[in-house]
Amino acid sequence: MKDLLIPSVATILATRDETPDTRTFALRFRDDEEHRSFSFRPGQFVELSVFGAGEAPFCLASSPTRPEHIEVTVRRCGVVTNALHALGPGDEVGLRGPCGNGFDVEAAQGWDLLFVAGGIGLPPLRGLIWNVLDQRSRFGHITILYGARTPADLVYKDELRVWSAMDGVEVKVTVDRGAPGWEGNVGMVPVLFDQVELRPERTVAYVCGPPVMIKFVVQDLLMRKFAPERVISTLERMMQCGVGKCNHCCVGHRYLCRDGPVFSFAEIREMWE
Ligand SMILES: Cc1cc2nc3c(=O)[nH]c(=O)nc-3n(C[C@H](O)[C@H](O)[C@H](O)COP(=O)(O)OP(=O)(O)OC[C@H]3O[C@@H](n4cnc5c(N)ncnc54)[C@H](O)[C@@H]3O)c2cc1C
Numbered sequence: 001m002k003d004l005l006i007p008s009v010a011t012i013l014a015t016r017d018e019t020p021d022t023r024t025f026a027l028r029f030r031d032d033e034e035h036r037s038f039s040f041r042p043g044q045f046v047e048l049s050v051f052g053a054g055e056a057p058f059c060l061a062s063s064p065t066r067p068e069h070i071e072v073t074v075r076r077c078g079v080v081t082n083a084l085h086a087l088g089p090g091d092e093v094g095l096r097g098p099c100g101n102g103f104d105v106e107a108a109q110g111w112d113l114l115f116v117a118g119g120i121g122l123p124p125l126r127g128l129i130w131n132v133l134d135q136r137s138r139f140g141h142i143t144i145l146y147g148a149r150t151p152a153d154l155v156y157k158d159e160l161r162v163w164s165a166m167d168g169v170e171v172k173v174t175v176d177r178g179a180p181g182w183e184g185n186v187g188m189v190p191v192l193f194d195q196v197e198l199r200p201e202r203t204v205a206y207v208c209g210p211p212v213m214i215k216f217v218v219q220d221l222l223m224r225k226f227a228p229e230r231v232i233s234t235l236e237r238m239m240q241c242g243v244g245k246c247n248h249c250c251v252g253h254r255y256l257c258r259d260g261p262v263f264s265f266a267e268i269r270e271m272w273e
């Protein structure tokens, strides 16, 4: 079994700018056999190292149903992320993982799915969204609600259009502040709840984004009678080892890196008690 503390070398195949400070990196392990045997669940993350700069965790933003390469979407905010943004196709990075638990896709089979994302919270859900779209007949109606600060901060703009054109998939987007040329919704993500038909009794909801957004969205969903065990979110903490060894990410009796980062709201509530 692979030692999750030892990084492997991966090559950057391509990059795509999502916003002025956020970029998607397509990666492939240098060793073909290692690439073929790398399996993961949506919602898991990797520890990515930029040689000479350091290591940081990033969720896998691609789907295991599309194994040609793996993708991470990274917002530039400090030492490692700035160093990563300075790299391009052909450059190499270190990769450890997959880490964490990931989303239980099997358990969601047969349910309607509601995805609610804010800002850079869409990348962890994007892997899951493509995963369920690649097995479309196994799931019910799909609703994707996405909000960002401004139109320029929306990631995956092309994919939002592709998803909204698909049968049985509804996509609504909003921004906190409009801009010249923006004719869409303005307001925080919960404003979108009144524009779609929510069916709490047959829906699993996935919520990812900044903590304050998660708090308000989850409160709203519970008020609308979503069951706490079917409201699923990801929790983030400063992490180092990513595999439950260093104690950096403890919350209550859990390690967020090993037992999470994916938890139902029922589990989150129990952790805080
Ligand atoms: C499980 C997990 C998955 C993640 N997935 C993604 C992802 O897909 N895309 C992405 O862009 N980012 C993601 N992050 C956040 C990312 O790991 C941090 O942005 C990164 O560690 C910053 O490293 P840096 O060296 O560039 O910044 P540093 O120089 O270390 O710090 C810059 C600033 O960012 C803050 N910071 C550092 N780490 C975190 C963190 N984990 N949470 C909040 N603030 C932090 C620091 O306090 C500081 O203010 C994830 C974090 C976790 C724990």
Ligand code: FES
Residues within 6 Å of the ligand: 238, 239, 240, 241, 242, 243, 244, 245, 246, 247, 248, 249, 250, 255, 256, 257, 258
């Ligand atoms: S990051 Fe080391 S225990 Fe979680």
